[in-house]
Amino acid sequence: MSIRTPRNRLWRPAVAAAAAIAVTAGVAAATPDTAQKSPVPQLGLVAASKSVTLDSWKEDPGVYLDLGTYLTAAGAPLELRVTRKSYKDPVVATQVIREGGKTRTKVLPEGLVKDFSGLPGFIQVTVRDTAGRTVSSRTESFCPNNASGRIRPDAPATSKYPESCPTNPFTLGSVWGVENGWAANTYAGYYSDPVVLPAGKYTAQVSVTKRYRDVFGIADAPQTVSLTVRERSYEEDDSALVRSARPASGHAGHGAGHEGHAGHTAARPPAPVSATTGAGTSYNVGHGPYPPAPAALPWAAARQGLRSAPGDGQGMTDGSRQAPAAAPNAQRPTGRATVPDVPKPDLRSLPAYGITISEPDPSAPGKDYLAFSANVWNAGPAQLVVDGFRKPGNELMDAYQYFYDASGKQVGYTPTGTMEWDPRPGHEHWHFTDFASYRLLKADKKETVRSGKEAFCLANTDAVDYTVKNANWHPDNTDLSTACGQENSISVREVLDVGSGDTYTQDLPGQSFDITGLPNGTYYIQVLANPENRLKETDLSNNSALRKVVLGGKPGARTVKVPKHDLVDAP
DSSP states (O other): OOOOOOOHHHHTTHHHHHHHHHHHTTOOOSOOGGGGGOSSOEEEEEESOSEEEEEEETTBOOBOOOOOEEEEEESSOEEEEEEOSSTTSOOEEEEEEEETTEEEEEEOOTTSOOSSSOEEEEEEEEEEETTSOEEEEEEEEEOTTSSEEESSTTSOSSOOSOSOOOOOTTOOEEEEEEOTTEEEEOOOGGGSOOBOOOSEEEEEEEEEOHHHHHHHTOOOOOEEEEEEEEEEOHHHHHHHHHHHHSOTTSOOTGGGGGTTSTTOSSOOOOOOOOTTSSSSOOOSTTBOSSSOSOTTSOHHHHHHHGGGOTTOOTTOOSSSOOOOOOOOOSSOOOSOOBOOSSOOOOEEEOOOEEEEEOOOOTTSTTOOEEEEEEEEEEOOSSOEEEEEEEOTTOSEEEEEEEEEOTTSOEEEEEEEEEEEEEOSTTTOEEEEETSEEEEEEETTSOEEEEOSOOEEOOOOOEEOBTTSTTOOSSOSOOSTTTTSOOTTOSEEEEEEOTTEEEEEEEOSTTTSEEOTTOOSEEEEEEEEESTTOOSOOSOSTTOEEEEEEEEEEETTEEEEEOOOBTTBOOO
């Protein structure tokens, strides 16, 4: 089995240079002088290079069409607000146009945008062989937040827009944008499927489809890229990597740490995506953005093989994400605990999704389990900030919630339970207890089974609604490595930012529901935030979310049907 190591940390920094090359090389882009004063963005399609080489692997044929084409914005940023009032309402996309101190909006055609993963059918990609025959032709979605970079030296140094488009099926609001003087890669990453092409030479033509040219006023200027497909092998790459990793002195060196990757040290890079997009794989056991690790990779292999993936650190197991830890206060608070009248977080639960019958557990023969993913998010208007402080020698940390005024000054705190160390592979971090509870309710909505999972390392894995007040479009702690400490930590800080949620996949025994003795019929999965009301919030009435499921089948072969949740059809 090969272990696929994400390469997004290596891929993203090259984007700005690639886009800049496209413009300086004279490729037509939307950068006329007249555009610099226009409140409406002048959009154009550019190609970073006239030719690209893509790999097809013998063991898994197919190439991802990362052709290096970008959508540029000049004169003004492209900004879209994508929302839905409720799960009973359709998704609506609105362009925001700012001119001086005034703001106007333009609603995109009804039904054009159906979810929050991007603009569907935005790009047309046609691939032809050397004889001019079309061997592939399809449209792909475009996420304006995808892997963007500057195309002008006078453009803003950083983009204010988020770095991904969310894929959680219960997302409520998103912000998409291409900053003025920036370009966003049109490649759809995991939203696209690989194309099986024999090794050889091809010509690819990339264009913006007519409906989007009409909506945004984009010129009909397709980009042509020469494509070379080369065939490679996992085995050949593995041997080369192992040889190069061994230093001449004979010491095993750093490369030895990768030889335990389930029989492979090198692997085919998956489609590069932003670390927070949810479109990439996540190997943080039981915790990660939607979707979780691919079904083809057993959790046991993920636990053992990915702990030494390149880029990993303590408590980080997906090989890619590196974000600064949030620093706790220097010492535990003193004085009288107070809960001041200042803005507080508002924890809300999303309905469960990713609901399946778990694969049989060899350690528990004859048992049937119902697995699911659950998310609790913060609707704001304030961050949830929890510090844990350890008394020397104690196994638990004392946890405190902090409160801040409008200027960001800490003005109060209150004790809020404990934190505990989770030593299991794939976790290895501090969990805040009683953050959420998962329960399986009978048809009369009375509890029948409770998940054993009630302690969590808080991380901003999913952008649930970036249109709420004070939403942070660039949260730091986006995975388990960022703020959940080490075994010998004396204090940690865990933060859930406004607009973001924390997804946990409940697919391990002890977390998933044991349904072995339950009769077939209708049940509800309840996701309950702040079950003991220990955390101080602006509203406690919206902490519960229910998702209907129907159990069937026979012992050892149970089935589950998941009806639509209003307009959301996501099992």
